[in-house]
Amino acid sequence: xxxxxxxxxxxxxxTSEIGPPKGTEVEKMLEExxxxxxxxxxxxxxxxxxxxxxxxxxAVCHLxxxxxxxxxxxxxxxxxxxxxxxxxxxxxxxxxIRNVLVLTGDHPILGDHPEAKPVFDLDSVSLLKVASTLxxxxxxxxxxxxxxxxxLLGAVVNPGADPLELQLMKMEKKIEVGAKFFQTQxxxxxxxxxxxxxxxxxxxxxxxxxxxxxxxxxxxxYMNEKVAGVSVPERYIKMMAEAKKKERxxxxxxxxxxxxxxxxxxxxxxxxxxxxWERYVPRLLEASGLA
Amino acid sequence: MLVMQVKPEEEILSRVWGRxxxxxxxxxxxxxxxxxxxxxxxxxxFKEKVxxxxxxxxxxxxxxxxxxxxxxxxxxxxxxxxxxFSCGVGxxxxxxxxxxxxxxxACDTLYLNxxxxxxxxxxxxxxxxxxxxxxxxxxxxxxxxxxxLLNGPCGGAKNGKCEVNPExxxxxxxxxxxxxxxxxLNLLKxxxxxxxxxxxxxxxxxxKGV
Ligand code: SF4
Ligand code: SF4
Numbered sequence: 001x002x003x004x005x006x007x008x009x010x011x012x013x014x015t016s017e018i019g020p021p022k023g024t025e026v027e028k029m030l031e032e033x034x035x036x037x038x039x040x041x042x043x044x045x046x047x048x049x050x051x052x053x054x055x056x057x058x059a060v061c062h063l064x065x066x067x068x069x070x071x072x073x074x075x076x077x078x079x080x081x082x083x084x085x086x087x088x089x090x091x092x093x094x095x096x097i098r099n100v101l102v103l104t105g106d107h108p109i110l111g112d113h114p115e116a117k118p119v120f121d122l123d124s125v126s127l128l129k130v131a132s133t134l135x136x137x138x139x140x141x142x143x144x145x146x147x148x149x150x151x152l153l154g155a156v157v158n159p160g161a162d163p164l165e166l167q168l169m170k171m172e173k174k175i176e177v178g179a180k181f182f183q184t185q186x187x188x189x190x191x192x193x194x195x196x197x198x199x200x201x202x203x204x205x206x207x208x209x210x211x212x213x214x215x216x217x218x219x220x221x222y223m224n225e226k227v228a229g230v231s232v233p234e235r236y237i238k239m240m241a242e243a244k245k246k247e248r249x250x251x252x253x254x255x256x257x258x259x260x261x262x263x264x265x266x267x268x269x270x271x272x273x274x275x276x277w278e279r280y281v282p283r284l285l286e287a288s289g290l291a
Numbered sequence: 292m293l294v295m296q297v298k299p300e301e302e303i304l305s306r307v308w309g310r311x312x313x314x315x316x317x318x319x320x321x322x323x324x325x326x327x328x329x330x331x332x333x334x335x336x337f338k339e340k341v342x343x344x345x346x347x348x349x350x351x352x353x354x355x356x357x358x359x360x361x362x363x364x365x366x367x368x369x370x371x372x373x374x375x376f377s378c379g380v381g382x383x384x385x386x387x388x389x390x391x392x393x394x395x396x397a398c399d400t401l402y403l404n405x406x407x408x409x410x411x412x413x414x415x416x417x418x419x420x421x422x423x424x425x426x427x428x429x430x431x432x433x434x435x436x437x438x439x440l441l442n443g444p445c446g447g448a449k450n451g452k453c454e455v456n457p458e459x460x461x462x463x464x465x466x467x468x469x470x471x472x473x474x475x476l477n478l479l480k481x482x483x484x485x486x487x488x489x490x491x492x493x494x495x496x497x498x499k500g501v
Contacts, residue, residue: 077438082485104445107437107455118438125442126485140485158446166467169479170443177482185446228449 003042003070003099004152007181007206013269014290015042015072015183015208016281018064020055026063032278033069039282039291044072044101044183044271051078051111058092065096072154073097076105081121082130082140089134093149101154101183102128125173128153132178155179157207159187159196160229167229168199175203183271186212186223188232190262197266208269211259213252213277213284217241249280257287264288294402295378297329298422303397304336306372306425313343313363313370315385317350317377330376330397342366350381353388353413360388367392379416379424379431386429387413390469394429396422401490420490426478428469435462441483 006013016036021029033043043064047057061071073092080088092100104124108116122130130140137148155174161167171182187193187209200207214220217240220232236255243251260270270290274281285291297303314334318325334341343366345359360367367373373394375382382396401420415434423432423441433439437455440463447454448461470476 104438104440106447109437109455120438120440121488122485123438123440123442124445125482129482156446161446162450163464163467165476166444166463166479167446169476170446172480173442173482226449228447228454 003072006041007152007268010268012264012290013041013206013208014039014285015044015269015271016040016278017044017046017271017273017275018060019046019049019275020057020060022052022054024055026055026060029060030063030067033064033067035278036281037069039285040272041269042070042072042099044074047074047076047103047105048079048111049106051106051108051113051116053111053113058088058095058097061092061097062095070099071097072099072101074101074103075127076103077120077122077124077127078105078108079116079119081119085122085127086130086134086139089131089149089151090145093151098151099154100131100151101156102131102179103156124155125170125177128155128174128179129177135178152180153178154181154183156184157182157200158185158229159193160185160189160231162229164196164199171200172203175205179205181206181208183208184210185229186210186227186273187259187263188230188236190259190266192231193263194266206268208271209259209263209267211256211263211270211272211284212275213249213256213272213280214240215252215275215277216248249277252277253280253284253287256284260284260288260290295326295376295398295400296420297326297333297376298397298399300333300336303333303374303395306395307337307340307374310340310371311369312337312341312372312374313367314341314345315350315373315375315377315381316344316346317348317375317381318346319349319351319377319381326398333397342370350375350377351384351414353384356384357388360385379418379422380414382422382424383414383416383429383431386424386469391473393473393475394424396424396429398422399490418491419486421487423483426481426483427466428473428475428478430462430466430469432462432466435459435465439486441486443479 045057045060057074061073064071102124108118131153135150137145157171217237220237223230239251263270373392375396378400386394399420399422400416400418417433419433444463451464453459453461
């Protein structure tokens, strides 16, 4: 069953994330995806994540399609103007891609080509709208298309954002222009996530709670300090700090499984962002009762 | 040179209609291209509602404007709407000094070439040609948000600081806070279409050689 079908049926879905390599060696990345075959319903492929130049999301999504794995094409507004974005959406469709996740994208200044021109010709809301319009058979200027790309469109939301009201206003706009599912920023605080879910229930749109495995106490502290809307509770930081290096993955999986079990009670899916720890995802899913 | 265009008449009239208006009109750069006559005819249409008008030089100079505001404080207090005829910088200055007031710009700024930097201190205008200040509480999303977003924050701000420049406040949080204070958060619900770059590109294409 496809990702879209599962979502529509209301089943619990699991997605994971793939980061294309910096270069052309794709074997390792594809092996990592292969390990998760049958365990996840979709693979998000990041679009020059953190503004670091690397292999493109479009090509990698296509490689997954060829292997019978279902990709979720991440597309950001950072690098392409409205012509290129629309054209890439058409390209994605003819390459067999059916799910698209639209994001604003990080600013180039945060990546490895800080001198680059930041494009942001469209933003996440206007790009979603454009993608919806293409799906109806017209480009954003109203010109007719010969064959239309009908995607399942998704977007992101940050349940920990402050002020949350502002975040929800943007979320509403995204729904208004065609977002059919949401993936969230990493969740560590289930109580806060529950409050968030209460607020967004009324939208009746599937939410996939974000999971990032903690690698160390240092990483947790870093995220608390730097990453928007993320607050790792002291308890988890302590668990990671007390674990010996070799023990860390086990503890991290234990934390992740606890979160996933909690999330499962609250929303329609989880989105796992392994950030280099792909090899632990199967164990995480097992520990969470999802495999 | 400075080139400004008065926004479409219907748009301005719909904003001021039936409300007490105080007008700021800036003549700082009028030698160049200021649609004076057009403004006059326009203001004529709602003149009985105009409770005060201030014409001055260089609305972009905060200290001066503060003095003017003190001088006209009673009229400004009574006004339901402050209408500005100036470039984007002037509007931002007045908005920042009258945070509780509804400040509307009546102009789109196309060019500030040559003038920019003369007196400007705290605010900037990118001459986008379709001024958004009326929807953002007088805070320019193009010069304050490094991504120039029109539909709300990118989600990268941490503790109110911009993901791109942690020294600066996230422009969209500032916009949110100001509109919230004014009870006008509904302005943020609107889905903005992408910018029209023809507004600026055409101008540069029409430019004569230097
Ligand atoms: S929105 Fe900003 S850049 Fe555009 S005219 Fe207004 S002040 Fe200038
Ligand atoms: S953090 Fe705020 S100001 Fe900075 S780029 Fe994002 S939306 Fe713009």
